[in-house]
Amino acid sequence: MKQQLKSQIIEALNLVDLKPEDIQDDAPLFGEGLGLDSIDALELIMLMEKNYGIRLSNPAEGKAIFRSVGVMAEYISQNHTK
Amino acid sequence: MIRVLTRHIVTPLGGNLAANWEALLAGQSALRRYEGNASLPEPYVASKFDDRTPLPGHTLFETWVVRALRDALAQTAVDTASPRTLFILSSTKGNISLLETDSATEAALLPVAAANIARSVGFTSEPLVVSNACISGVAAQVIAMRLLQAGSCDTAVIAGADVQDRFIISGFQSFKALAPEPCRPFDAARQGLNAGEAVAVMVLQNVPDNEVAETDWVLLRGAVRNDANHISGPSRTGEGSYQALQSILEDVNTEALAFVNAHGTATPYNDEMEAKAITRAGLQNVPVNGYKGYYGHTMGAAGLLETILSQQAVDCHTVVGTRGFETAGVSLPLRLSAAHHPTGRQAFVKLLSGFGGCNAAVLWARKGAIPELLPRGMEPKPGLPRLREIATFSLSDTSLTELYRSCVGDYPKFYKMDPLCRLGFIASELLLRKAARSGQEPAPAVILFSRAGSLCDDLRYQATIKPDSFFPSPAIFVYTLPNIVTGEICIRNGWNTESSMFLLPRKDWNRMLSVVRAAMMDAHASRVLCGWVDAPDEDRFEADLRLLQKDFFDYTDFQIRIHNGSIETTAQIPDHRGSQPRRSQA
Structure with missing residues (x-):
């Protein structure tokens, strides 16, 4: 699941020079981690909706969920609808 | 003086300025809730026209603009057929809904829409399209003012929708x-913005001062600056908007300003950014208002609609209240009010900001108010600068990713x-590399031209x-605004300079240079990175860029050369009149 999620993140955010194994499970995605920005956060919201049927109506919720791949995978496993 | 000859607005609140003004005074809003729409699953609040029937041979977008132009021009003696009458179209997405049918990509291009509109209204000169995201309607005023001052045209007819x-x-x-x-x-x-529909038309002319009436509206100054x-996301410090304000406020007696009409989209970040820019520019004691609570964000029309409403408000001695505002929610105190207030002042500032990090500001006054607004007098009419070529770079149909990996990579x-x-991005990087910089040069303005604009990305979206x-x-959506490329270049280089995107039917250096030279009348711009960027599809594209500098020597115009294909640089030294360019192959 984490492996698959990493591939999906790399594809959705065009992180061309990264491989799934370059992303640590607990490394921060934003800020110092992968250097993602606000548009990436919105794109991750769409990724969850498209691939896992999870709708976040309040984008502010994303901040906690997108802390790391590990946290995101945990949230998806508890909330996915597809 | 750059004077308003006529103005016209059509919105869901009314078919002309008088009807809109009555509705505004009564506090009406055109915002409605839309839901149960199969093509848009989520409900939304917007201000939309009920009548969606196009004229024969036109799209809905073209229909609205054609009708508004005909109505506006019917009251005037403007000769649409004159080659000295310029039609400027301000729009973010024009005929974009045509992309829903597979075969209509060509008709969805803004230069094509502009040509269709021009034909129906009777304009014979080639239209200029301003597609600078949400600042387009003010950016169009700024370029119209400069082209009029430069003598490139006698009348500028601007329409936004x-x-x-x-x-x-x-x-x-x-x-x-x-x-x-x-x-x-x-x-x-505040939780965000509402989309809105409107059409706005403003006709500007450059008229000798003694022919301008005391009550006529005069466009005094305008500026466009990038946040970089x-x-x-807007700058957290309001940098670009502040710099645009600073540029138009030099020697201005701010006590003569009736109000600052802000962008005021009601997104958390925009309004906070504007509060910072307005305060940094020293306008904290001037009333601030916004019209989005009446009309929503009308995109390509916004700059024109809100400027025209501001003129009307001053004509009627009123500061319009900000509908939807109750409790201040920005970190700095601004003079905001939900209620209308009387004013005796006869000048105002209009602000807009948009995706791509662009910001625009214009200073408007009735002629009679100019002595009080500008106690040190109006600046002398700016001259049209001559330009010297520092470097050129052209590029077509090659692998951009390979070029990026081999030449940039970081x-x-x-x-x-x-x-x-x-x-x-790649073309600008390689152009700047060719320019052999010392690092001390002033940051250039970024003024680009295209035909297909963001078409590739429009189709992806x-x-x-x-x-x-x-x-x-x-x-993907963010890149559907053609001006984002100018923002990317400003961000990469940290340039808080003007960034503008214009769409033309074809690459024409004479046309591009007339716009660029007019833009360089802004004293702030001593250099410009300009030219053609066109990518109709991922494998077929062309960039042809120049880095130009204002030439302070008496010097004849340089020759225009068209470059095809590979990398080529040209250096030109302004040592004496009529010197020939010195060319070196890369």
Whole structure:
């Protein structure tokens, strides 16, 4: 699941020079981690909706969920609808 | 003086300025809730026209603009057929809904729409399209003012409009930027913007001072500046908006200003950014208002609509209240009010900001108010500068990714860009490398031209909003604004300079240089990175850029050369009149 999620993140955010194994499970995605920005956060919201049927109506919720791949995978496993 | 000859607005609140003014005074809003729409699953609040029947041979977008232009010009003696009459179209997405049918990509291009409109209204000169995201309507005023001052035309007819349908609404929904209620500019509880539809027309002429009446509206100054911060988020310090304000406020007696009409989109970030820019510019004691609570964000029309309403408000001695505002929700105190207030002042500032990090400001006054507004007098009419070529670079149909890897390599954001931005980014990097810089040169303005604009990315975005697979992508949507490429270049280089995007039917250096030279009348711009960037599809594209500098020597115009294909540089030394360019092959 984490492996698959990493591939999906790399594809959705065009992180061309990264491989799934370059992303640590607990490394921060934003800020110092992968250097993602606000548009990436919105794109991750769409990724969850498209691939896992999870709708976040309040984008502010994303901040906690997108802390790391590990946290995101945990949230998806508890909330996915597809 | 640059004077308003006539003005006209059509909105869901009324078919002309008088009807709109009556509705505004009564506090009416055109914002309504739309839901149960198969092509847009989420409900939204917007201001939309009920009549959606196009004229024969025209799209809905073209129909609105053609009708408004005919109505506006009917009251005037403007000779539309004169080659000295310039039609400027301000729009973000024009005929974009045509992309819903596969075969209509050509007709969806803004230069094509502009030509169709021009033909029906009777303009014979080639139209100029300003597509500078949400600042387009003010950017169009600025370029019209300069082209008139430069003598490039006698009359500038500016029209602004956008149709709010699936493409734009879904994009702003994906950005979580739309409010679920009528928007509340500058309020503590604001949740975002509402989309709006309107058409606005303004006709400007350059008239000898003694022919301008005391009550005529005069466009005194205008500026466009980039945040050099982010392609969608505004600067946290209001940098670009502040710099644009600073440019138009030099020696201005701010006590003569009736109000600052802000962008006031009611997104949390925009309004906070504007509060900072307005305060930094020393306007904290001037009333501030915004009209988005009446009309929503009318995109390509916004700058014209809100300027015309501001003129009307001053004519009627009124500061219009900010509908939707109750409790201040920005970190600095501004003079905001939900209620209308009387004013005796006869000048105002209009602000706009947009995606791509662009910001615009204009200073308007009735002629009679100019002595009080500018106690030290008006600056002398700016001269049209001569330009000297520092470097050129052209590029076509090669692998941009390979070029990026071999020549740049340290900017992973490159991979996020759409083809137009990749092209402009790489070409600008290599152009600057050719220019052999010392690092001390002033930052250049970035003024680019295109035909296809963001078409590649428009098609990619359209594919994410299919009825059977509706997952609008914010990362793709942001690049559907053609001016993002100018923002990417400013961000990469940290340039808080003017950034502008114009769309033309073909690459024409004479045309481009007339716009660039007029833009360089802005004293702030001593250099410009300009030229053609066009990427109709991912494998077929052309960039032809120049780095130019104002030439302070008496010097004849340089020869225009067309470059094809590979890398080529040209250096030209302004040592004596008529010197020939010295050319070196890379």
